[in-house]
Amino acid sequence: MxxxxxxxxxxxxxxxxxxxxxxxxxxxxxxxxxxxxxxxxxxxxxxxxxxxxxxxxxxxxxxxxxxxxxxxxxxxxxxxxxxxxxxxxxxxxxxxxxxxxxxxxxxxxxxxxxxxxxxxDLGPGAGAVSASLLWNALGEARRSLGDLSDAAPAYAKALAALDATPGLYREERSVVLNNLGLLHQALGDPAAAKSFLVRSLDEGGDLMDRHSRATTLDNLGSVEVALADQAGPYRLSDEYVNEGAGRHLRAAEELFDEAQRLYEAELPRSLPDYVVSLLNHVEAAEQMRQPDRLDRLTARAAQLAADPSVPPETRFLAVVTRGRTLFDQGHPAEAVRVLWPCLAELAPALDLKELLPEGFNVLMEAAGAAGHRQLAEQAAAAVVGYDDTLLPWRLAVASERQARHLFGAFRYRTETVLGHCLPSAPAGEAPPWLYELVLRRKGVLAERQGSAWLRARDTGSVDTALLDAVRDLRRQIAELDVGGVDGVSIQAARHRLREAERRLDEAETRLYRAIGSAAPPAGRIVLPDLQNRLGPDTALVDITTMRRPGGSHRYVAFLVRGHGPVRFHELGEVGEVDDRLQDLADALATLPDGPRSLPEPPALFPPGVALPARVVISGTGLWGMAPWCVVRGPGGRPLIDGHTVSSVPSARSLLAVTPPPTAAGPAVVVGDPDFDLDYDRQVPFLLRWSVDRLEHTATEATEVAARLGVQPLLRGDATRAAVLNVRRPRVLHLASHGVFLDAINSLDEQREPREYVMRTAGGAVVTEERVWGSPDAGPTADQRALHRRRVQWLHEVGPAAPVSRSALVFAGCNAWLAGLGTGPEVGTGLLTAGEFALLDLHGTALVVLSACTTGTGAVDYSDGSMLTLRTAALAAGAACCLSSLWEVDDAATATMMSAFYRHVAAGSSPAQALRTAQLAMRANRPDPYYWAGWVVEGS
CATH class of the missing domain: 1.25.40 (Serine Threonine Protein Phosphatase 5, Tetratricopeptide repeat)
Known part of the structure; x- marks a missing residue:
């Protein structure tokens, strides 16, 4: 030595x-x-x-x-x-x-x-503490990189090393719990984050110094703001506020005030964290719409952040937040003056995180409003470059729920780039790079949904046990969301659902990481590839949203042909167009009692545009539920008069067609389910709500099965389990009821008693919500009570997940509603879109959902896509799906199906066959109610 x-x-x-x-x-x-x-x-x-x-x-x-x-x-x-x-x-x-x-x-x-x-392994005691410190440091490093899925197990091991010596190392344990709170907040799970942070205060107790206590209180304040955001908008009107959101925001205000008081006592050492606390406080002031407080907080934070002791990333955030406030207050030129020098100086030295594109997005908006078009375009280029790198990286290690949570910010920035970089005229030629940006964003979440991930089985690259675990957890969540209220409070049912979602998050994260490491990176989608796919006889109309300078949120349609430039056409303000689309849908779905005039559909094409015979439309928002055949073409006539129209979830899906690894199996036809299963012999009371038999679906299913050369599954055989067990049929035809469970934010759920406990943790007052069980919690023998609770859940409370709101109804649904035990084959009798997307339909040429409202569903506002049974069929791998937008009597439906299959058998594509059948029905029954509600989606 x-x-x-x-x-x-x-x-x-x-x-x-x-x-x-x-x-x-x-x-x-x-x-x-x-x-x-x-x-x-x-x-x-x-x-x-x-x-x-x-x-x-x-x-x-x-x-x-x-x-x-x-x-x-x-x-x-x-x-x-x-x-x-x-x-x-x-x-x-x-x-x-x-x-x-x-x-x-x-x-x-x-x-x-x-x-x-x-x-x-350096042994217990000091060795365990040292290991904990290193695991915690690894978690911090992973979290700082945005690699949240790998940060979680590192933190868990840090905590486990300390848990081996209970009662000791409270300060170290408090630090790890605080970091776990920050991690779960980043994962979009503020309830879990709050639990960890309160535990951190409990562990630290009187051992925490002022600075550490202030940091945890500040983090807890941010979590309360996130919980308020989940509870909905704070101000419902000028006179009413959302009390649920208000409770969290008031708690956040108190926590921020106390944290800042402690930080001020530690200045100047605490200056960087004090600035962060001021910025976190801004989020509460934004939700509560307190412009004066916003101005004071952001001005103070930007001033203090100029101190050399404040890290560049915090200074960057402070300046961006101040710029955003100035812009929102109507001072775009002042915002540019504050933003541009700082962003130009600091951005090159910062690690790539969402903070960078967000900062340049604010600069783009301010520069556009101030008339600095060149600077706005430079900022837009920076936003696109950052997001093109960040988005694939973030999605590769995110569960489905986490992906939806993070994608909203990417979508907002994409909308802003489109609005600022498209020519200011309402119509014209779109720059190719700008439409390729739409191709890289629209539809990326839909690609991850459903059973497309099951294709990994075919390569043997991913552990099948992991795939099965994800599939089973998704089914559990769907079942809990639709029927999980039995014998417990609504709050307890939601809590049980959240716990299952957390387990699913962990499993999906492991799955996507495994798939990502086994599969080659996806190629970049470019316009020439799409145009080659369209060919000379097809035009694509791709609808998305944009934000023009000044904040106008508008729909815009891109017209793409097999060659030549991409054209764009503004369709109007999102709110106004949505109102018109909803009025049109409501009118068309109403049974006519004679000749009538209908609302004029919103214009989709500028005058004078020539369209080829085939038109493919990709909607967004409520456009996803538009009856395309009655939308007016460029000449003012309904599109059905001169064009074969179909839809796709996104332009990306046109390029995502892959051949199945094996030939498709025999067709599967299901119809005329026995909803009752003799429940009336076991229940001595009338049901408050039940599902009526659709007698014509028996004839329809029998005829379709005969055409396809198979035996149909009818009555008691038409169960949800029978459909869930389907694997890659050539054709899947389902003739039954479809429902859309549109109850959300119900008064029943809001008025249900809540139990809150106020106590001190680490010297601070915290409020914790306890999961409350109803007085009759637990299994009940009262079938009437169980029936009431199940009907209330479906029609007054509603599922939490958008993919659980659209469902098909199968055998035994009335028996389940009556409070009977139905067994695993029957279950609730309801098959949700979330479960339907889990079918393995890779290689299935056609899915027909011959049921009411199977084409409608909830809008996923994270990316504007529709969450419907028809999109679920495509997510499961089917090439094409026929579905309905509103309820039509089963006799008319049977007639339509007979004509449709006859034309398919004669060699027509599904879209051509539907158009021919619709025109024939229109000749006999001119009102669109009878024929316009059917849509074909897919290739």
Missing amino acids: LRGNRWRTELSGLVDTTIADPRPGAAQLSAVAAHLEVADVRDTGQAVFAFDELFRLAAHLSATAGPAAVEAALTIAAEHALRAYRRTADPGLVRGLARRLHRQGMVRLSLALLHRGASL
Whole structure:
């Protein structure tokens, strides 16, 4: 062992010799590594000197020998840090070197060092605490990179290491719990985040110093703001407020005030965190619409952030928040003056996170409103570049729920870029790069939904047990969401659903990570590929939304042909167009009692546009439920008169067609379900609501089955389990009732008693909501009560998930509604869109949903897509789906189905067959109620 100056001098000499060699090799690095092996690992100063020398060597090698040599030199430093840790159980050198490696861009090596150190078993006591510190540091590093799925197990191991010694290490445990709270907030689960943060205060107690307590209180305030956002808008009108949101916001205000009081007592040391607290407070003021407080908070934060002790990222956030406030107050020029110098200075030095595109998005909006078009376009280019890198990375490690949570911000920025970069005229030629941006955003969430992920089975690249676990959890959640209220309060049912969703999040994250590592990266979708797919005889109308300078939120349609430029046409304000679409849908869905005039559909095409014979439309928002055949063409006539019309979820889906790995199986036809299953012999009372038999569906199913050469599943065989067990039929035909459960934010749920407990945690007052059970909680023998609760749940309370609101009805639904135990084959008798998307329909050419309202559903406002049974069929892998937008009597439906299949058998495509059948029915029954509600979606 060499000590002191001699050792340092020899190390510097070895590094100088290596640097002097124009072609340094492994021998020189081996000599440096050997010299570190004889160092005194207990001498921290010696270790820090060695790290400095190795970073000096790495800087030279980066310019002369390449990244492999740089990594080899810094790996020598990592090995020395680990040797010291094994000997002393002090994680300081490992943590310090990991931070330095991270700052130098050696992120992979930094993470590997923390993981190796944390994985060393140095025994209980101090060894467990050291391991916890390293696991926590690894979680922090992962979270800072946005890699939330890997941060979670690191934090869990940090907590587990401390839990081995209960009652001890409370401060360390408090830190890890605080970080778990921040993690779950980032994952979009504020309820879990609050639980961890309150536990952090409990653990820390009187051991927490003022700064630590302030940080946890501030984090808890941010979580209360997120819970308020979940509860809905704070101001319902000028006179009424949302009390649920208000309760959380008042708690947030108190927590922020106390945190800032503690930070102020610690200034100037606490200045960076004090600025962050002011910015977090801004979010509460925004929800409560307090412009004066917003102005004070953002001005103060921006002023303080100019201090050199405030990190660049916090300063960037403070300036962006101030710029946003100035812009919202109607001072765009002042916002540009504040934003542009700071963004230009700080952006190049910051790690790539959502903060960067968000900042440039604010600059784009302000510059556009101030008339600085060139600056707005420069900011738009920055936004697109950042988001193109961030979005695939974020989606690759996000569950479905997390993906929807994060995508809303990407969509908003995309809308803003479109509105600022399209020509200001209401119609014209769209820049190709701008429409390709739409191709890269619209539909990316839909690609992840459903059973497309099951195709991984065919390559053997993903553990089938993991796939089965995800599928089973999704089914559990669908069943809980539709029928999970039995014997418990609404609140308890929602709590049970959230717990299942958390388990699903974990499983989906592991699944998508496995699929992403096994599959090659997806290619970039470009306009020429789409035009080649369309060919000369097809035009695509792609509808999306944009935000013009000044904030106008508008629909815009892009017209894409097989060649030539892409044209765009503004369709109007989103709110006004939605009102017109809803009025049209309501009128068309009403049974006519004679000749009538109908609302004029919104214009979809500018005058004078020539369209080919085939038109494919991709809607968004309420356009996704438009009856395309009655929408007016460029000449003012309904599209059905001169064109074959079909729809697709997105233009991306036109390019996503892949051949099935095996031939499709026989067709499956299901119809005329026995909804009762003799429940009336077991229940001595009348039902408040039940499903009526559709007698004509028996004839329809029998005829269709005969055409397809199979036996239909009828009456008691027409169960949800029979449909769930379907795998890759050539055709799937389902003739039954369809329902849309539109109850949401019901008074029953709002008025249900809540139990809140106020107590102190870590010296602060916190309010916790306890899960409340109804007085008759638990199984009940009273079938009347159970029947009432099930009907109330479906029609007055409603499912929480949008994909659970659209459902098909199968055998035994009335028996379940009556309070009977129906068994796993029958279950609730309801098959939701979420479950339907889990079918394996890869290779299925056609799905026919011969049922009411199977084409309607909820709008997923994270990306504007529709969450319906028809989109679920495509998400499950089907090539094409025929569905209905409103309820038509089953006799008319049977007639339509007979004509449709006759034309398909004669060689027509589904879209052509539907058009021919609709025209024939229109000739006999001119009112669109009878024929216009059927739509074909898919290829």
